[in-house]
Amino acid sequence: MSKVYLALQDNDMSRYIVAAVEADNPGVTVIYQPAMVRMEREDSLTVRRSTVEAQLGQSWDVQELHLNLITLGGNVEEDDEAFSLSWVR
Amino acid sequence: MTLEIKTAAIEPVRHTYAHIARRFGDKPATRYQEATYDAQATVNFHYRPLWMPDKELNDAGHTAIQMADWYALKDPRQFYYGAYVQNRARMQEGAEHNFAFFTKRDCAAHLGEAARQKIIFGLLPLRHVEQTANLNHMSGAAYGYGTAITQACLYAGTDRLGMAQYLSRIGLLLDDNSGSSLVEAKHRWMSDAAWQPLRALCEKMLVTRDWFELLLVQTLLVDSHIGQLFYRHFDQWLSANQGRDVAMLTEFVQDCLQDVDNWSDSVIKQAAAESEANRAQLQQWLAQWQPQVAAAFAPLAEAVLGAAGQAAMADAAGQIKQRQSKLGLATEENQHV
Numbered sequence: 001m002s003k004v005y006l007a008l009q010d011n012d013m014s015r016y017i018v019a020a021v022e023a024d025n026p027g028v029t030v031i032y033q034p035a036m037v038r039m040e041r042e043d044s045l046t047v048r049r050s051t052v053e054a055q056l057g058q059s060w061d062v063q064e065l066h067l068n069l070i071t072l073g074g075n076v077e078e079d080d081e082a083f084s085l086s087w088v089r
Numbered sequence: 090m091t092l093e094i095k096t097a098a099i100e101p102v103r104h105t106y107a108h109i110a111r112r113f114g115d116k117p118a119t120r121y122q123e124a125t126y127d128a129q130a131t132v133n134f135h136y137r138p139l140w141m142p143d144k145e146l147n148d149a150g151h152t153a154i155q156m157a158d159w160y161a162l163k164d165p166r167q168f169y170y171g172a173y174v175q176n177r178a179r180m181q182e183g184a185e186h187n188f189a190f191f192t193k194r195d196c197a198a199h200l201g202e203a204a205r206q207k208i209i210f211g212l213l214p215l216r217h218v219e220q221t222a223n224l225n226h227m228s229g230a231a232y233g234y235g236t237a238i239t240q241a242c243l244y245a246g247t248d249r250l251g252m253a254q255y256l257s258r259i260g261l262l263l264d265d266n267s268g269s270s271l272v273e274a275k276h277r278w279m280s281d282a283a284w285q286p287l288r289a290l291c292e293k294m295l296v297t298r299d300w301f302e303l304l305l306v307q308t309l310l311v312d313s314h315i316g317q318l319f320y321r322h323f324d325q326w327l328s329a330n331q332g333r334d335v336a337m338l339t340e341f342v343q344d345c346l347q348d349v350d351n352w353s354d355s356v357i358k359q360a361a362a363e364s365e366a367n368r369a370q371l372q373q374w375l376a377q378w379q380p381q382v383a384a385a386f387a388p389l390a391e392a393v394l395g396a397a398g399q400a401a402m403a404d405a406a407g408q409i410k411q412r413q414s415k416l417g418l419a420t421e422e423n424q425h426v
Contacts, residue, residue: 012120034098057165058176 004045004074004085007038014068020051036070044086045074112160124169126160128236151232152301153370154360159235161363165355166348173244177251184341188258196334197262204332205263211393213260213274214284215319219253221291222311225303232300238356242304245349252342259338283392290385301360302374308353309375309412310382314405316346318386322394322401350412358416371418379409 006021008014014037021028021039028041039045052060062083074085104110105118108127134146144150149159156162168176191197200208226249229242257271264270278284290311297303320343327335361368383402390398413419 015117015119034096057167 002087003040003042004072004087005038005040006045006047006072006074006085007036007070008068009070010035010037011068013064016055017047017052017065017068019055021045021047023055024048024051043088044084046082046084048082049080119167121164121167121169121172125163125236125240129234129239147234148232149234151234152299154301154367156234156360156363156367160237162235162238162356162359164237164241164352166352168241168244170240177248180341180344181251184255187337187340188262191262191334191337196337199331199334200263201331204327204330204335207326207330207393208259208263208332208335209270209273210277210281211323211389212319213256213270214278214281215315216253216256217275217278218287218291218311218315219249219256221294222307223247223249223253225294225307229300229304241352241356242300245308245352248345248349252345255338255342259335262338281392283389286385286387287389290381293381304353305357305371305374306378306382308349309357309409309416310378312346312350312353313408313412314382314386314402316343316350317405317408318390318394318401320346321404322390322397326394326397354412354416357418361417368418372420375413375418376420 008017010032018030018037018039022030024047025039025041025045028039028045031038031040047062047065049060049062062078062080065083072085074087077084077086104116105113105123109118109122112126113122129147131147136146138144138146149155166172166176223246226242226246230239230246233239233242260270260274261268278288294303294306297306320339324336324339327333357371361371383406386405387398387402390401392398394401410419
């Protein structure tokens with residue numbers, strides 16, 4: 001059991017992504033550090049396009065995640081609908 | 090020797106303004122929240138407007154719709170000035186690109202004569218309708234209550250100006266920037282029989298006082314007709330008649346219209362859900378205006394689309410019905426088609 005993590009710049013855009021991650025991933029730990037928000041979770045973490053769009057009220061491309069991304073840990077799986085991290089092969 | 094870098098996290102004394110904290114709790118607020126909630130003055134006005142002495146400078150009584158909290162009518166797109174301007178600048182960049190391409194490749198020269206004439210007669214006069222739409226939204230910005238709705242109305246109003254300007258530029262592309270097509274389109278608007286019922290409807294809207302009524306009629310009824318008639322069926326007609334490239338030029342207008350739709354749907358839905366009285370009022374306005382709007386567009390659909398006019402009008406009625414049920418405003422009685 002190890003944790004995957006996702007760190008974003010702490011800005012206005014990231015706020016909606018963090019809110020979406022909290023909604024989609026029960027048990028996720030959100031750590032606010034200076035200028036950075038780090039999200040950790042056991043095994044897997046998913047950022048869903050539809051959830052971010054609902055939070056944001058506008059259309060959002062999963063690729064836009066990279067504009068605010070600082071670092072991540074886990075195996076990445078990415079498509080048009082979601083961006084997910086996991087240690088499961 | 091090892092260096093250890095330490096970060097010191099400093100907790101801010103307060104996360105946001107006190108009035109925002111009272112609404113949402115003392116945590117970092119979004120830009121939209123800080124720029125919107127309770128920004129409008131509600132008390133201690135020094136004088137009443139000279140032109141309307143029975144009202145305060147900001148008065149919730151300019152519409153029959155009543156809300157316990159006007160900030161419930163929030164913008165789902167969360168547009169404050171900065172976010173709105175950035176978003177539209179991006180959209181405009183795409184539109185300018187399309188216009189530049191159209192000019193560079195001389196697409197205007199490849200338009201069929203029938204298509205060119207039809208655009209001047211059937212699409213360009215729409216810019217005068219957009220000007221009315223601009224004034225309808227501006228009425229919401231002027232007489233509405235609470236920054237949530239007034240700022241969004243202002244943005245919708247500027248959207249309409251942009252849409253009207255892009256329609257004008259389509260005309261300028263057709264007449265080598267001489268403006269002659271716009272003069273002709275204005276003439277059509279003022280005197281062609283097919284446009285007169287719609288012009289009468291615009292004039293009627295311009296002297297309607299209730300800003301929420303205008304918002305409803307403009308976004309739900311008029312815009313559904315504009316979308317179906319001009320940007321769907323007329324678009325198809327152009328594709329079939331050597332005018333396909335024009336779709337590049339109306340892209341921005343269509344995206345804007347869609348965006349205004351999404352926002353207005355959410356606002357009307359909130360207002361209807363607030364109370365039975367609001368719902369009844371909105372339904373009464375719809376019942377009163379829908380036949381008028383349909384009657385105003387019908388001759389135009391006929392003149393511009395010919396045989397397809399009927400189908401376009403039916404599609405518009407269908408879209409209105411669909412949106413009505415989404416907004417919780419569906420009525421038992423049969424819709425006018």
